[in-house]
Amino acid sequence: MKFQFLRVFWLVLLMASGAALSGPLVSTPSGTSFKGGFHPAQDVRFLYDKTFLNANNERVMEHEIFDQVYALIKQSTRLVLVDMFLFNDFKGSQISSPRPLSEELTQALLQKKASFPECDVILITDPVNTVYGGVSSPYLERLKKAGVQVVITDLEQLPDSNTLYSPLWRVLFASKNYVPKWRLPNPFDKGKVPLASMLSLINFKANHRKVVIGVNDQEMTAIVGSANPHDGSGAHENLAVRFSGQAVVDLLRTERTVVAFSGGGGLLSSFQGSQAMDASEVTLRVITERAIKEAVLDAVNESMAGDAIDIAMFYFGERDIIAALGSAKKRGVAIRLLLDPNKDAFGREKNGIPNRPSAHELAKLGISIRWCLTQGEQCHSKMLLARYKDGNSRVILGSANYTRRNIDGFNLETNMELRGPSTHQEFENLADYFESRWLSKKSRKTSLEYRVYRDIGVFKYWQYRLMEFSGLSAF
Numbered sequence: 411m412k413f414q415f416l417r418v419f420w421l422v423l424l425m426a427s428g429a430a431l432s433g434p435l436v437s438t439p440s441g442t443s444f445k446g447g448f449h450p451a452q453d454v455r456f457l458y459d460k461t462f463l464n465a466n467n468e469r470v471m472e473h474e475i476f477d478q479v480y481a482l483i484k485q486s487t488r489l490v491l492v493d494m495f496l497f498n499d500f501k502g503s504q505i506s507s508p509r510p511l512s513e514e515l516t517q518a519l520l521q522k523k524a525s526f527p528e529c530d531v532i533l534i535t536d537p538v539n540t541v542y543g544g545v546s547s548p549y550l551e552r553l554k555k556a557g558v559q560v561v562i563t564d565l566e567q568l569p570d571s572n573t574l575y576s577p578l579w580r581v582l583f584a585s586k587n588y589v590p591k592w593r594l595p596n597p598f599d600k601g602k603v604p605l606a607s608m609l610s611l612i613n614f615k616a617n618h619r620k621v622v623i624g625v626n627d628q629e630m631t632a633i634v635g636s637a638n639p640h641d642g643s644g645a646h647e648n649l650a651v652r653f654s655g656q657a658v659v660d661l662l663r664t665e666r667t668v669v670a671f672s673g674g675g676g677l678l679s680s681f682q683g684s685q686a687m688d689a690s691e692v693t694l695r696v697i698t699e700r701a702i703k704e705a706v707l708d709a710v711n712e713s714m715a716g717d718a719i720d721i722a723m724f725y726f727g728e729r730d731i732i733a734a735l736g737s738a739k740k741r742g743v744a745i746r747l748l749l750d751p752n753k754d755a756f757g758r759e760k761n762g763i764p765n766r767p768s769a770h771e772l773a774k775l776g777i778s779i780r781w782c783l784t785q786g787e788q789c790h791s792k793m794l795l796a797r798y799k800d801g802n803s804r805v806i807l808g809s810a811n812y813t814r815r816n817i818d819g820f821n822l823e824t825n826m827e828l829r830g831p832s833t834h835q836e837f838e839n840l841a842d843y844f845e846s847r848w849l850s851k852k853s854r855k856t857s858l859e860y861r862v863y864r865d866i867g868v869f870k871y872w873q874y875r876l877m878e879f880s881g882l883s884a885f
Contacts, residue, residue, distance in 0.1 A: 444664045567672070702808070
């Protein structure tokens with residue numbers, strides 16, 4: 411019996427190892443890594459959730475993203491589509507949250523369905539909100555009961571980013587019939603969840619998008635950004651962009667892809683939207699998954715001496731972008747990175763990976779780095795602003811962190827790329843926003859010098875490199 415058990419064990423291990431070495435067992439779903447065409451930007455506006463300390467070291471929040479989301483939902487009469495990663499009231503070990511975002515969004519969608527029953531209301535979200543089937547979400551259940559179409563993303567359709575674990579999971583645990591019925595502490599909230607939920611979590615897959623689309627008889631409008639309707643994220647710094655026009659049609663196409671491979675049936679299949687395209691000096695396009703990385707590399711690689719690149723990022727560790735920034739610095743490009751110190755996660759203390767090791771690598775190349783000043787919240791924006799000496803600017807922002815998992819075709823991500831003259835008011839506003847974060851003042855404390863969280867530890871550096879390469883991490 412013992413010999414047979416060992417033989418089966420080694421056979422399973424061999425199969426899993428072979429799968430890991432041969433690459434992902436699931437290919438990227440058709441329709442992902444989308445790169446839309448550039449369209450004139452109608453009514454474009456950047457949105458900001460700003461968090462800082464005042465002269466008395468009191469937290470101040472100047473947030474507008476979800477106020478704009480609720481306004482968009484209210485004005486829409488034909489379609490409301492929301493695709494959000496975190497949609498729950500989990501707070502981790504935090505005692506309280508500054509704003510009940512999950513309840514606010516739930517109420518906005520319920521009110522829309524009640525006042526306009528003929529309006530299609532669709533919510534796409536990630537199974538993390540039910541702890542991978544381990545708990546029931548009261549928000550999702552209320553929405554379903556009211557007639558909102560709720561689509562839980564089928565993460566098994568996505569490629570495996572955790573190459574050391576996921577092949578083994580597919581062989582041993584994908585069928586929950588073979589998983590012991592043990593219950594373990596909920597990693598996000600009170601109570602316990604099945605072992606099967608925890609085993610699914612370790613795949614570290616996600617629909618990480620943050621998209622809202624609203625359609626009425628006059629126009630199609632969207633908001634794409636980095637903010638989640640998650641109570642534990644209520645104080646986070648975030649960025650988004652609101653726009654109308656033909657790019658919303660492309661955005662709807664990318665959401666139709668997720669609905670289709672997640673068992674959403676004919677949802678959105680018959681909805682056809684179109685927009686008149688007025689002239690605009692700013693153009694924009696939709697980019698998702700791997701196309702985000704390609705756009706970022708293009709923006710960096712096209713920069714020359716006299717150009718400037720500013721980046722604000724929650725997680726930064728993707729090797730190709732680090733290399734591209736190093737080359738750009740050698741060409742004489744002025745580069746500034748404003749990074750989250752990766753020290754806080756919903757009341758839990760983190761060890762600074764990946765940002766501190768990757769920042770040390772970039773600082774050695776002479777790149778200017780500052781840390782967001784955070785007090786429990788996160789500097790959650792994901793933005794690149796490139797200003798070229800020919801007078802044009804390029805902006806890339808949305809849900810995607812600069813990590814392998816986020817922009818190498820594993821997670822589902824949505825960003826927008828905007829191009830136009832640097833003198834356009836919205837580009838100037840975004841540049842002013844970055845400058846205000848970079849130049850911390852006594853009356854508005856926003857950032858810290860690089861030396862405050864400088865970390866030159868060799869062990870931590872190679873820990874980050876292994877985690878980034880293998881996917882055995884949450885970033």
